[in-house]
Amino acid sequence: DIQLTQSPSSMSASLGDRVSLTCQSSQGIGNYLSWYQHKPGKPPKPMIYYATNLADGVPSRFSGSRSGSDYSLTISSLESEDTAIYYCLQYDEYPYTFGAGTKLELK
């Protein structure tokens, strides 16, 4: 199975900070990598798909990028509503696999 390693596992940042979360794939998956925001009591919310594409309704402060097998989710200016756990997902190969998540908190 393809392993996705997310880093950091948790972090805290201040309002207005630029925040970058990373997801590294154990095998090549092309651009078949997406990001989800997960808040307690709600289903995961799609944020980025196909590595760099913004999902519908997602604020433009979110962006996705790829460098080889490393993928990043960046928030250009952190807002309070962005606190959540962020998961990456590879959907290139079965079984689809998720990273372990990055918990993002406000400092």
Next chain:
Amino acid sequence: QVQLKESGPGLVQPSQTLSLTCTVSGLSLTSNSVSWIRQPPGKGLEWMGVIWSNGGTDYNSAIKSRLSISRDTSKSQVFLKMNSLQTEDTAMYFCARIGSGYRDFDYWGQGVMVTVSS
């Protein structure tokens, strides 16, 4: 608009079979694919399997021997059946649509909590 809603028993006894239903609206199952994903309490997300728009299925090999996904297109329902449940199968179970093109899971249900306990 597209909506998915999971339903099923909240409590299942060990060794028994879990049966869940995902009822969809705003889409046709003959042209859309639906996956099941679960999340044990305090843990990460696990993809379980998918039923494709053509009715074919693919499963996570880790649970393939216990899992079956089917559908009734006339009722807009997707079914999950998993046998030989153990306590580690306690989780929130979600169904989600696979979007078209290069999309991943673009619409999710709210999830249903299943506890495996005697």
